[in-house]
Amino acid sequence: AQSVTQPDIHITVSEGASLELRCNYSYGATPYLFWYVQSPGQGLQLLLKYFSGDTLVQGIKGFEAEFKRSQSSFNLRKPSVHWSDAAEYFCAVARWSGGGADGLTFGKGTHLIIQP
Amino acid sequence: ETGVTQSPTHLIKTRGQQVTLRCSSQSGHNTVSWYQQALGQGPQFIFQYYREEENGRGNFPPRFSGLQFPNYSSELNVNALELDDSALYLCASSTPSGSVADTQYFGPGTRLTVL
Secondary structure (H helix, E strand, O other), X not given: OOEEEOOOOEEEEEOOOOEEEOOEEEOOOOOOEEEEEEOOOOOEEEEEEEOOOOOEEEOHHHOEEEEEHHHOEXXXXXXXXXXXXXXXXXXXXXXXXXXXXXXXXXXXXXXXXXXX | OOOOEEEOOEEEEOOOOOEXXXXXXXXXXXXXXXXXXXXXXXXXXXXXXXXXXXXXXXXXXXXXXXXXXOOOOEEEEEOOOOHHHXXXXXXXXXXXXXXXXXXXXXXXXXXXXXX
């Protein structure tokens, strides 16, 4: 079964500094990978996704992620964070069951704190 | 374009009761997925509906059931509520091909508290 690990529960970054959030996945074939952001009391917003092709994926709000098959990783990066980036970040991989692809398997999330 | 909407926003029930949560999918989307997000955890997939049929199910007992209607709106029903069912329930809709490879757009969720 597929799984997603986000090793960092909390990360604190100064405003203007660079950011990298880690995500490792376990899946036998080529995965479909996603990063979502969740602000307090809100639903999930898609930042970016990887299906195939270029391993460096650009997303919204200045985020990017790099797929590294050899490391089973899909880390999220941003060159300069803003206070408004403070939120919970979730990495997810598509589920594949006997009937085909259906839901998403999420990691436990990384809570991003921005210091002024 | 109207996004995914969910009702109610908050709900309080007691153990053993039944609850129905509702979701209206984004315009043009015919696939709806439901997720349970416990406090401090990532969302867990409950099930997905595609063209009114259950298309996949996560590791949830049968007391979690669903429906999808011809207008692609959906309901999540939970019977015999347990304290551990307290969570944020998220609905997501996706584009017409019905594959998880399509982007899933999430609603704001329904916060269920079971006392």
